[in-house]
C-alpha cells in the first residue's frame with residue numbers, strides 16, 4: 001500500500017509491527033498537523049542546499065527532466081538529498097527525477113525535494129507529474145521502444161510493481177499544481193490557464209447531493225462516469241447532509257489566495273502526509289494500530305472512512 005515520504009511514517013501504528021515515531025497530532029485542522037521528519041535525515045547547511053538547488057536546476061534544464069510523484073513499489077529506494085539518504089518507505093510517496101536517456105531516476109522524499117525545488121516558479125511546477133494510470137502506461141510504452149528496456153524497467157522500479165498513486169493522492173496533487181500555477185500567473189501578471197467550467201465543476205463538486213453535472217464537450221462517457229462517481233472529491237449522506245466530506249477541505253493546507261502561499265515550502269508534503277496517515281488509519285487492520293491510532297481512526301468517522309476507501313481503491 002502506498003503512503004508518503006518518511007513524513008508519513010504512521011505514528012499510530014503498533015510499534016511491534018512497524019517503526020514510527022508515535023507523533024500524534026490533533027486532527028483539526030489538518031493543515032496544522034506537523035509532518036514527521038524525513039526519517040533519520042539531518043538538516044544540511046545552507047551552502048549544501050544551495051549547491052543541490054543549483055545542480056537540480058542545471059540538471060532539469062539540460063535533460064528535460066520530469067519530477068514524478070509516485071508510490072514506491074518497495075522501501076528500497078534511497079533519498080538523494082544530502083543529509084538524508086534514508087530509505088523511502090513503501091507506505092509513502094516519493095519524487096522520481098527522471099532524465100532523458102538516463103537509466104536510473106533520482107529519488108527524494110517529498111519534503112526533502114521541497115527544500116531544493118523552488119515551486120514558486122513555473123519551471124519547477126510544470127515538471128511535476130503525478131504518476132496516475134495514464135502516465136504510467138505512457139511511460140511504459142515509451143520505455144518499450146528503448147533498446148535497454150529491461151535494464152530501464154528494472155532501474156525504474158516498474159518491474160517490481162505498479163508505482164501509480166491512488167486516485168485521492170492524484171486528485172490532491174493535480175489540485176495543488178493547478179492552484180500554484182494559477183497563483184504564479186497572477187503574481188507575474190500572466191493570463192491564467194482556461195479550464196472548461198463544466199470540467200472544473202466536476203472536479204470540485206462531484207459527489208455532493210446538490211450537484212448536477214454537465215458532461216464537458218469531447219469527454220468520453222466512461223471517463224465522465226468515473227470522475228463523477230469513483231473519483232468524486234465529496235462524500236455525502238444525501239440531501240439532508242449539511243456537513244458533506246470534502247477531500248480538499250480535509251487535506252489541502254492553504255487556499256492559494258495569497259502570494260505568500262507560494263513561499264510556503266511544505267504545502268505539498270504536508271498535504272500528502274495527512275492523506276497518507278489517514279489511509280493507513282483506515283486501511284490497516286485495527287490490531288496494527290495503537291490506542292491513539294484507533295482514536296484517530298474513530299475521528300475520521302463513517303463518512304470519511306467510506307470516502308477514503310473509495311479514493312484509494314483505484315488509480316486516476
Ligand SMILES: [Zn+2]
Nearest residue numbers: 079084109112
Ligand atoms: Zn530524504
